[in-house]
Amino acid sequence: MTRTKEEAEKEATSLLAEAKKSGVVFAELARDNSDGPSAPNGGDLGYFQQGTMVPAFNDFAFDNPVGTIGMVETDFGFHVIKIDDKEDLVQIATLSREIAASEETTNKLFTDATKFEMETIEDEGSFSDIAQKSEYLVRPVNKIKQLDENLPGLGAQRGIVQWAFNDDTEVGDIKRFNINDGYAVVQLTGVYSEGLMSAEDASATVLPIIRKERKAAQIIAANQGKAMDAIASDNNTTVSTASALTVKSPTIPGAGSEPVVVGTAYGMKEGETSDLLEGNTGIFKIEVTKRTEAPKLDNYATYSNTLKTNAANRVNSEVYNALKESSEIEDKRATFY
Structure with missing residues (x-):
């Protein structure tokens, strides 16, 4: 429908008066009379941000409170507007800023580290x-190797490692080092010489082995000559059955890898019971209840070729290791790295 400006203004004024009457549903009025694309939606334009609409329309919508009904003229014609709702606009942004220590903080850090x-x-x-009095964190680092680089809690600190292995550095020496986040004050507390390990250092490795051997001897002595059920009853355990055991994968369910136990079983006859055996995880007494022979192969060429290929693949590494072990090598890499 084409109207003159006067006709459009007269129609819009009439609809404005109708819209302001009590009980009139604005959406129905817009759906039945609007010439705009929002007519099927009852004139609902949804939420829009400031500056999206033409100036006159925009100013009316944002300058008046919710519930206001009015008319504005734009280049598109006359608009009867009702403000149904408003929502605050929230703008979200990520602000990144590099935080650097001030000169005062840097100087204090240097002073404190030097004083310590x-x-x-x-x-x-x-x-x-x-360190404890000054509330500084002490990080013990054990057994650093000459070519190590990373230190626990400090990251890559090759300079500290080089200092520790310097011929001029002695046990008890202390030195301050610059690190990424400040300073580290380091003390060399011990040196491990090449060769046989001292009894004190070896004790951490040897004592658990000795305890295990002594405990195994006590258990064997206390249960010697007993039947399997009696051993289980006296030691608060149960008799278990392990099936499908192989020498290639000597793992017993619930016990783990036990090559000695499984190997002993393979040397026994069906129905035979073993003596007490010392395994990796405990003391065992076993009875072979069934043996299943491996199936015979018509041709062992494939198996033979596999063994040959595996052996050939190990030649280079085995020769290299043999040459390395038989040579006198003086490693000087730490001098240049």
């Missing part, structure tokens, strides 16, 4: 006490 270094040098034996 000087105090510990004066009394090497009180390193931990002074």
